[in-house]
Amino acid sequence: MTVDRPVRIAVQLQPQHATYERIRDVAAELEDAGVDILFNWDHFFPLYGDPDGLHFESWTMLAALAEQTSRVEIGALVNCNSYRNAHLQADMARTIDHISAKGGTGRFIFGTGSGWFERDYDEYGYPFGTAGSRIDALGEALPAIEDRWSRLNPAPTRRIPVLIGGGGERKTLRLVAKHADIWHSFSDLPTLERKLGILAQHGEAVGRDVSGIEISTEVGKRTIADATALHEHGVTLFTLGAGGPDYAIPGLDEWLSWRDGLNS
Template sequence: MTVRPIRIAVQVQPQHAPYEKIRDVAAELEDMGVDVLFNWDHFFPLYGEKDGLHFESWTMLAALAEQTSRVEIGALVNCNSYRNADLQADMARTIDHISAKGGTGRFIFGTGSGWFERDYDEYGYEFGTVGSRLNDLGDALPRIEARWEKLNPAPTRKIPVLIGGGGEKKTLRLVAKHADIWHSFSDGPTLERKLGILAQHGEAVGRDVSEVEISTEIGNRSLEEVEEQVALGASLFTIGIGGPDYDLSGIAEWLSWRDDKNASR
């Protein structure tokens, strides 16, 4: 098993808060020492008042790329359905450069097949089926990778691809073929089973999936449950926070836990 440093991410949900608040929270989180800042790619709130304040993902990520200097940034996750594949690649490359500040970019291309039907209906996208959306993602990923090879200037680094989702037949096969990071909401036993399935897909496509970083949620999990996931190979853990009053309590404790774990690895 590849031993990676433990990393803590915070998903700043872009809902129910003015942008100024989101910007200030992002700055505070970077100062606290979190490793990754995520938002999400939706057009309406997922929780609370359904027509409450909400902001678009990619334009926000470009602003965060300029604002920050250390943390990695990305969507958890981008919806493949909303943008042409080659455009997604170009947008990702541009944010990669914005975030580089003369060095290496900090953008993570987190992506998935989409699921929130209201986004599709109100913005005029075809919702299709779970299967058709996953097929579209499978078609898009090679185009995105190919476009990165053609862009001038090229990305500053191999942009990490994070794929979100736990589907065992299609999603995990896409993870085995394309992902640098796999994100799911799995508990310990589920994660262990799905990692076995991921390894089978890796064998089928000729890839050692130990190269894939395992990402999951802290959520309401206990320290014991998170430690169980670490033992299974997970190393990137996300805490989700939502507006209008983003609760940062508890994050410092998880950062301290991260530091202690990394000191002993």
């Protein structure tokens, strides 16, 4: 597959096991280092380590990062659709888009998914439902979000990119074909090849050429050789995970050099 968009490197700053001051400092360091995107995640409790350790909320942190930074794009990998009304999500996204613009074009990416972490639901009082009901709810929310963006005053500074995370072949990939600018998954190469074929079928069904969708994956446990093979099959957005308290990212310089070599 020929890929004509630039390779980008993102870091997911997991908002756990660290003070906010530390997260803020690491975000500045990563922007200075040349990372393209800073993600966090939308949970209420740590996913790794002490389950009751330090943890911060996603959207308020993204607004702060939008004000703090000037170059990197920002977003959640991914927002949980279940936790907020669709129209509120649209308004929050538009607001962060403007905060991040600073007189220019916004830098917010609306990364979203259907939700899965049951403790979040139970402790914060959201109905957990089923995997099917949650993805159906996401399917109902996305058109409402897009419609609200078209009616907000002021309007977003740009067409806010929509990233959809997940690999469900019947429902999720159909939503990707209809709504996404970026598709994120954790697929290995054979899985990616199969799912890209299914995504193309969904694109035909909904009347969209899906070749314009950016393909994204997580590479925290993968090598640059693995990433090179994925890039040859269409992946251009690669995300490294970083957790508190130290946020060490082994090999970040090598990943950035690899990106620069491909983009030169």
